[in-house]
Amino acid sequence: MGYVSRLGLTLTALLLTGSLYVSSAKQASVSAPTNLKVVTKATTSDSLNWDAPAGTVPTGYIIYRSTVSGSALTDMTVVDSTAATGYMDTNLNSKTTYYYKVTAYDDSGNESEPTSEVSVTTVAFPSYMTEDFETDIGNWVKGDPDNVTVAVVDSMSYSGTHSVAMVPTGSGNLDLQLNNPPILPGQKVRFHIFVPEDTTGIEGIQLFFMYNNWSVWQSNWYEPADLKLGAWNQLEITLADSVTTTVLRAGIQITGKSGINITSTLFADFITTDPSATPLPTPIEKGPAEVPQKLTLNNNYPNPFNPSTNISYNLPKSGFVTLSVYDALGRKVAVLIQRREAAGNHVVTFNATRLASGIYFYRLQANNEMRVKKMLLLK
Numbered sequence: 001m002g003y004v005s006r007l008g009l010t011l012t013a014l015l016l017t018g019s020l021y022v023s024s025a026k027q028a029s030v031s032a033p034t035n036l037k038v039v040t041k042a043t044t045s046d047s048l049n050w051d052a053p054a055g056t057v058p059t060g061y062i063i064y065r066s067t068v069s070g071s072a073l074t075d076m077t078v079v080d081s082t083a084a085t086g087y088m089d090t091n092l093n094s095k096t097t098y099y100y101k102v103t104a105y106d107d108s109g110n111e112s113e114p115t116s117e118v119s120v121t122t123v124a125f126p127s128y129m130t131e132d133f134e135t136d137i138g139n140w141v142k143g144d145p146d147n148v149t150v151a152v153v154d155s156m157s158y159s160g161t162h163s164v165a166m167v168p169t170g171s172g173n174l175d176l177q178l179n180n181p182p183i184l185p186g187q188k189v190r191f192h193i194f195v196p197e198d199t200t201g202i203e204g205i206q207l208f209f210m211y212n213n214w215s216v217w218q219s220n221w222y223e224p225a226d227l228k229l230g231a232w233n234q235l236e237i238t239l240a241d242s243v244t245t246t247v248l249r250a251g252i253q254i255t256g257k258s259g260i261n262i263t264s265t266l267f268a269d270f271i272t273t274d275p276s277a278t279p280l281p282t283p284i285e286k287g288p289a290e291v292p293q294k295l296t297l298n299n300n301y302p303n304p305f306n307p308s309t310n311i312s313y314n315l316p317k318s319g320f321v322t323l324s325v326y327d328a329l330g331r332k333v334a335v336l337i338q339r340r341e342a343a344g345n346h347v348v349t350f351n352a353t354r355l356a357s358g359i360y361f362y363r364l365q366a367n368n369e370m371r372v373k374k375m376l377l378l379k
Contacts, residue, residue, distance in 0.1 A: 030058055030104050030112040033085070038100075038120040046120045049086035050102055053112070058104035062340050063087050064114065066099045073101065073114060073340075074318060081105075081339030093132060093160045097121040103340075109320040111340065132159045132270050140164075140271070143175025143251060150176065156267045158192040158232050163269035166254070168262040176268055177251030183209070185243050190236040190272045191252050197230035199264040203255040207237035210249040218243075232269075292316050292345065297364040297371035300350070304376040311336070311362055311373075312347040319367040325350060326361045333360070341366075352377050 031053030039047045048063070060083045064076040076099075079089055092098065098121075101114035133152055142148050153165045166174045183189065191207060205227065208219040220237040227233050239247065256262045292314035300309045315321065323337035333355060336348050350362070357379045364371045 030106050030110050031055060032112040033058075033061060033102050033104050033115055036100065036102050036115040036118050038118055039086070041120050041122055045088055045090040045092060046098070046122060047086065047088040048100060048102070048118070050115060052085055053104055056106075058112070059083070059106050060104070060338065061085070061087075062103045062105060062111065063089070064101045064103070065089065067096065069099050069117065069119065071099065073103070076101065078318075078340050078342055092122050093134060095122060095134060096160075105320070105339075109322065111320060132162075133164045133268070134160045134162050137164050137176075140176050140178050142166075143173070143177045143253065148174040153267075156194055156269075158194070158269035160269075163194070163267045166266045166268060168256075168265070173256055174254040174262065174266065175251060177249050178271075179249050181247055181250045183239050183247045183250060185239050185241045188236050188238045188272075189250050190234060190270075191268060192270045193233045193235060193252070193254075194231070194267040194269075195227050195229050195233060196264040196266070199229060199262070199266070201256050201260040201262040202227075203257045205235065205252065205254050207235055207252050208250070209237065209239055209243075209247050211243060211247045212245045214248060292343070295364070295366055295369045295371060297362075297373055299373060300362065300375045304378040305352070306377060306379050307353040308349055308351045309375060310347055310349055312345065313364050313371070314345050315341060315343050315366055317367060318342045321346075322363075322365040323348065324363050324365075326363065327355075328359050328361075336362075 033050045033053055036048060036050040039049055041047075050061070052058070060081050062081045063079040064073055065079045066076040068075070080087065089098075089100075097119055099117050099119045101117050103114050104112040136152060137150060142150050149167045149169055151165050151167070152162050154162050156165070157163045164176070166176060168174055181189075189207060189209075193205065195202075202224055204224060205222045206219045207222075208217055210217055218237070218240060220235075222233075222235055235252070252268065254262065254266060294314075294316055296314040298312045298314075300311045302309055311323065313323070318341065321337050321339065321341045322335070324332055325334040325336065327333050334350065336350055337346075352360070355377060357377050360375050360377060362373055362375060
């Protein structure tokens with residue numbers, strides 16, 4: 001049989017059966033892991049470990065998380081899956097209580113009952129590292145009390161569910177400042193600022209440092225044209241390498257036009273004074289997320305690619321998901337996803353650094369359905 005014919009049969013088997021090998025043996029039920037416990041906790045992370053079930057070693061484990069005690073698995077967030085008996089959960093909010101359960105699964109996607117629930121409350125951030133403004137404004141203060149009032153609100157947020165509203169009360173500038181931040185030369189301060197679409201009266205926004213006994217002011221100025229209205233703006237400033245004295249103040253000043261009041265309330269959230277220490281969260285979109293109506297596997301982008309490409313897919317309901325990559329001979333070369341995932345839109349990055357140029361196929365299996373797409377690696 002020629003190469004093309006064999007390739008056609010291989011791919012036909014892959015597309016029609018969803019597998020290159022079909023076992024007739026019935027899968028045994030999967031035993032649940034035991035003794036789930038919290039090992040460490042920090043400001044934006046915690047670590048868990050558990051014991052493997054007795055008997056057959058499972059393929060891996062699925063970690064579930066919620067902020068509500070006693071939640072069913074269907075109401076919890078699927079954090080990740082792992083083959084290890086431990087996991088570090090990151091990108092969490094500080095001063096927040098999380099509840100966890102863990103299940104085991106086998107090669108066929110059978111999933112065990114969950115462990116008993118455990119809880120952990122993350123540590124409060126030092127004010128100089130990050131402020132996500134969930135309960136208060138920490139050590140940040142308003143610079144000019146005659147021109148601005150500040151309050152923690154839940155009507156807008158970049159991270160978590162709250163932010164600080166900066167309400168103009170006069171014709172001057174809106175300031176938010178942190179005294180004595182331990183910033184080192186070369187480190188950045190990032191501000192996330194929401195500017196409503198109908199805002200007028202802004203001359204610009206400047207981020208600043210003050211040091212050298214208050215005699216030196218370093219600033220980074222943003223013109224109105226640099227800002228996106230009706231969206232969160234990520235603004236940043238880097239402390240100059242030449243600075244050899246202690247920084248006395250870091251802050252943001254929203255400068256009003258001469259004689260014209262700033263017309264809208266602006267919002268600040270997730271101010272990070274050492275971005276290298278804390279991964280940035282994904283901005284939260286207000287309103288319910290749209291649930292896809294059917295299982296969809298989208299075209300990868302970019303395509304052709306070298307060495308990485310993004311693969312996105314849409315799940316109409318939660319379930320166990322497997323996303324695998326095969327070469328032109330039908331050999332499995334990578335497993336990108338093998339875990340339970342919630343309904344919604346998902347994306348994963350495939351890195352093909354170790355693979356040769358050629359045609360590859362990626363296959364999505366979820367809820368007894370399958371989708372296959374083709375992509376081209378060119379090196």
